[in-house]
Amino acid sequence: DAGITQSPRHKVTETGTPVTLRCHQTENHRYMYWYRQDPGHGLRLIHYSYGVKDTDKGEVSDGYSVSRSKTEDFLLTLESATSSQTSVYFCAISESSGMGYAKNIQYFGAGTRLSVL
Amino acid sequence: SQKIEQNSEALNIQEGKTATLTCNYTNYSPAYLQWYRQDPGRGPVFLLLIRENEKEKRKERLKVTFDTTLKQSLFHITASQPADSATYLCALMVQTGANNLFFGTGTRLTVIP
Numbered sequence: 001d002a003g004i005t006q007s008p009r010h011k012v013t014e015t016g017t018p019v020t021l022r023c024h025q026t027e028n029h030r031y032m033y034w035y036r037q038d039p040g041h042g043l044r045l046i047h048y049s050y051g052v053k054d055t056d057k058g059e060v061s062d063g064y065s066v067s068r069s070k071t072e073d074f075l076l077t078l079e080s081a082t083s084s085q086t087s088v089y090f091c092a093i094s095e096s097s098g099m100g101y102a103k104n105i106q107y108f109g110a111g112t113r114l115s116v117l
Numbered sequence: 118s119q120k121i122e123q124n125s126e127a128l129n130i131q132e133g134k135t136a137t138l139t140c141n142y143t144n145y146s147p148a149y150l151q152w153y154r155q156d157p158g159r160g161p162v163f164l165l166l167i168r169e170n171e172k173e174k175r176k177e178r179l180k181v182t183f184d185t186t187l188k189q190s191l192f193h194i195t196a197s198q199p200a201d202s203a204t205y206l207c208a209l210m211v212q213t214g215a216n217n218l219f220f221g222t223g224t225r226l227t228v229i230p
Contacts, residue, residue: 004160033217041221042121042206043161058217090160104149104210106218110162 003027004109006091012115021112023069023091031094032074033058033106034066036087043090049074066094081116088113119144121221123207129227130197138192138224140207145219147209150183150190155204155223164205165192197228 003026011018023032034046035058045058047066055066063085065077078085092106124139132145140150148169152172153161167174167183174181180193194201208218 016209038221043208043218043220045217045219046218059219092160104151104166105163106161107163110160111158 004091004093004107006089006109006112008112009110010113013081015082015115016080019081019114019116020088021076021091021114023074023076023109025074025093027107028071029093029095029107030071032068033092033094034064034074034076035092036085036088037058037111038087039091045054046076046089055087081114083116086114086116120221121145121207121209121219122163123205123221123224125224126222127225127227129229131230132197132199132230134225136194136225136228137200138205138207140190140192140221142188142209145188145209145211147185149210150185151208151210151218152179152190153154153206153208155206161206168171186228187223194226197226199228199230202227 007022031050033048034041037043044060046060046064047055047058049055049068052068059086067075089112092111094106119125121142130136149166150165151166154164155161165174165181167181169185178195182191204223206223207221210218
């Protein structure tokens with residue numbers, strides 16, 4: 001999985017509790033992304049980062065926050081988990097922006113399966 | 118509203134035949150269209166990328182076409198093998214500052230021996 005580690009791989013939590021998912025990369029890529037994948041919806045972008053401390057919202061950002069204090073780590077936090085946040089979460093990285101071919105390929109981690117009861 | 122539709126949720130095909138998967142989109146102006154493969158319990162893996170000004174791209178047994186007039190991409194796997202069984206995702210990248218991808222829901226391909 002291209003030097004991307006997601007932790008934990010599985011988590012079960014209760015409604016209302018905070019949850020933090022971690023994505024760690026060893027590729028020194030500038031861009032990092034958090035997606036969720038749900039049946040019937042495909043992959044949807046939650047937040048992304050274009051550098052240390054530089055983040056922006058994606059399509060489904062409500063209820064989520066992110067932080068990136070180092071190039072290699074991108075954290076996704078659910079401040080107060082809800083059952084609608086039960087999903088599989090994927091982290092992805094890409095080299096940089098721009099119109100070069102290789103720069104636009106995203107590499108994905110193995111995913112975190114989160115269940116909110 | 119913006120939509121990316123992949124022709125069917127599941128496609129079964131006999132080994133050795135050509136599998137053809139379809140990706141249609143509306144209300145996007147993609148700079149690139151990409152295809153990814155996803156195996157159960159794994160993250161997507163990049164296969165091919167085609168630019169808006171390219172008609173066709175090939176890689177080994179894979180071929181992608183891109184018709185911006187029809188707003189459609191076709192993904193072909195020739196001489197299909199059981200190991201090609203997976204879910205295939207199309208993804209559009211629009212020309213913005215970030216490399217944001219918009220994904221279809223995927224087609225689950227099963228190649229029957």
